[in-house]
Amino acid sequence: MIAPTVEDVDAFRRAIALRMGLRFDDDGLALLEQLLAARMRATSAPAAADYLERRMPASAEISELSRSLSVVETYFLRNRDQFSALDAILRKRAQAGPKRLRVLSAGCSSGEEPYSIAIMIRETIPDAAQWDIGITAFDINPDGLDRARAGRYRAWSLRETPPEIQRRYYTVKGDEFTLDHSIRSMVRFEQRNIVEPDPGFWRPGQFDIIFCRNILMYFTPQAMREAVERMAGSLAPGGYFFMGHAENLRGVSAGFHLCHTHGTFYYQKRGDGRTEDGEVRESIASQSVSEPLPADVSWFEAIAEASARIRSLADAPPENAVKPPAQPDTPRADMAKAMDLWQRERFGEAQEALSGRANVDPDSLLLRAMLLVSKADSKGALSVCEDLLRLDELNAAAHYVKALCQEHMGNLREAVEHDQTAAYLDPQFAMPHLHLGLIARRGGDNATALRELSTASGLFAREDASRIVLFGGGFGREQLMALCRAEIRAAERAS
Numbered sequence: 001m002i003a004p005t006v007e008d009v010d011a012f013r014r015a016i017a018l019r020m021g022l023r024f025d026d027d028g029l030a031l032l033e034q035l036l037a038a039r040m041r042a043t044s045a046p047a048a049a050d051y052l053e054r055r056m057p058a059s060a061e062i063s064e065l066s067r068s069l070s071v072v073e074t075y076f077l078r079n080r081d082q083f084s085a086l087d088a089i090l091r092k093r094a095q096a097g098p099k100r101l102r103v104l105s106a107g108c109s110s111g112e113e114p115y116s117i118a119i120m121i122r123e124t125i126p127d128a129a130q131w132d133i134g135i136t137a138f139d140i141n142p143d144g145l146d147r148a149r150a151g152r153y154r155a156w157s158l159r160e161t162p163p164e165i166q167r168r169y170y171t172v173k174g175d176e177f178t179l180d181h182s183i184r185s186m187v188r189f190e191q192r193n194i195v196e197p198d199p200g201f202w203r204p205g206q207f208d209i210i211f212c213r214n215i216l217m218y219f220t221p222q223a224m225r226e227a228v229e230r231m232a233g234s235l236a237p238g239g240y241f242f243m244g245h246a247e248n249l250r251g252v253s254a255g256f257h258l259c260h261t262h263g264t265f266y267y268q269k270r271g272d273g274r275t276e277d278g279e280v281r282e283s284i285a286s287q288s289v290s291e292p293l294p295a296d297v298s299w300f301e302a303i304a305e306a307s308a309r310i311r312s313l314a315d316a317p318p319e320n321a322v323k324p325p326a327q328p329d330t331p332r333a334d335m336a337k338a339m340d341l342w343q344r345e346r347f348g349e350a351q352e353a354l355s356g357r358a359n360v361d362p363d364s365l366l367l368r369a370m371l372l373v374s375k376a377d378s379k380g381a382l383s384v385c386e387d388l389l390r391l392d393e394l395n396a397a398a399h400y401v402k403a404l405c406q407e408h409m410g411n412l413r414e415a416v417e418h419d420q421t422a423a424y425l426d427p428q429f430a431m432p433h434l435h436l437g438l439i440a441r442r443g444g445d446n447a448t449a450l451r452e453l454s455t456a457s458g459l460f461a462r463e464d465a466s467r468i469v470l471f472g473g474g475f476g477r478e479q480l481m482a483l484c485r486a487e488i489r490a491a492e493r494a495s
């Protein structure tokens, strides 16, 4: 057998991305090299080209590869908050909807996720036995499916399962927990690759709820988009879509409303004229903010005050002021000019530069909103954010600006909710964490303050420069990091 070359390993990486959706960066190349050599030996391929062209295309070989490449970590009732949200959805359905429910668990690993769904259905719908219920679960990896069908688990898989649920649905023998047949029989398992189109399976509108958690985070952007499109197509209008905590649909699909209830995020498919399930939705009651921030120290005020101070100096530019570069008269040039003026803190002129632009461009809407924040016009800024969110509901920055405005209007719960949404939608975005930290600190919740400020401090080190310009309230990167450190010290002293 001829040992694989660097080019062979790269071709293997591309083939894995194409056939299985999985993304490997350069750190993963050593693993791929070993796996390629092992699979060439196992399939008696004389050279990598032979393996890649003649053996790897077979579905059975993809199945073999998945045994080595799958991340299989899972457990019962993982992300408990999402099961609370599911509980609320099921209750609503039990009151109003037809007694029929189709649920999909995509990438079910060893079965803990679909079985948790089955348990939740049993717990929530008293007459579930009279319902027409189908839970389908699939995974690419046959080893996980074997374990799922056996229904036997170690205590570690039940680490988040309350004792009363353990007593009701499991039989314990030694250190093994066997799941009750009544739950096992509710789930149908099959081996399936989410990357492969199969119109017979992905029939339009057939599922009411899809769980696809902690798979797509390992996918290439293209594979993720295609898988989401496939799942969106097979979800009924108004149906629900659950992803892992570290996953979101920003920049992937505009076909869903974002839901934020029970301290967690999930999605509802658009398309039946309903909005984001107002009845299920509840604001985050668990956030411990004990009293409103004094207006003179709020982050909103800090931005508005810095802006006002600078505006008074800068709106009448000195004779020798450097003029922004002349730009051709196009919408993009207007935006560049407005950003340039904003950066020079010439807010009035920035606003003028935007005046000719239509209200359909997310960047200019954001700048418009921040110009209104700089004038302490939170109602106006909120309304611009609403326009922006109508265009792009998953725009993290719009949620952050809404958080600033809500804080300014004294609505701290709403501010926290929008900051959390912004941080969820864009995990690299430092500002919402800073804002959450400041709100928590002033509300006396030093543990939350320390966590959020430390996160913000880490993120500011690599935050996008243009975001610092737009949202930094006149502070630069170093100053924002210093602000985080000062606030952390104050929170440590207070705790």
Ligand SMILES: C[S@@+](CC[C@H](N)C(=O)[O-])C[C@H]1O[C@@H](n2cnc3c(N)ncnc32)[C@H](O)[C@@H]1O
Pocket (backbone or CB within 6 Å): 020, 021, 066, 070, 071, 072, 073, 074, 075, 078, 106, 107, 108, 109, 110, 113, 138, 139, 140, 141, 144, 192, 193, 194, 195, 212, 213, 214, 215, 244
């Ligand atoms: C980390 S587990 C997630 C299990 C469960 N959804 C959870 O969140 O606890 C990821 C699962 O996705 C499966 N998977 C990865 N690529 C897949 C593909 N192309 N098609 C179907 N399943 C896939 C893996 O085999 C693995 O079992």
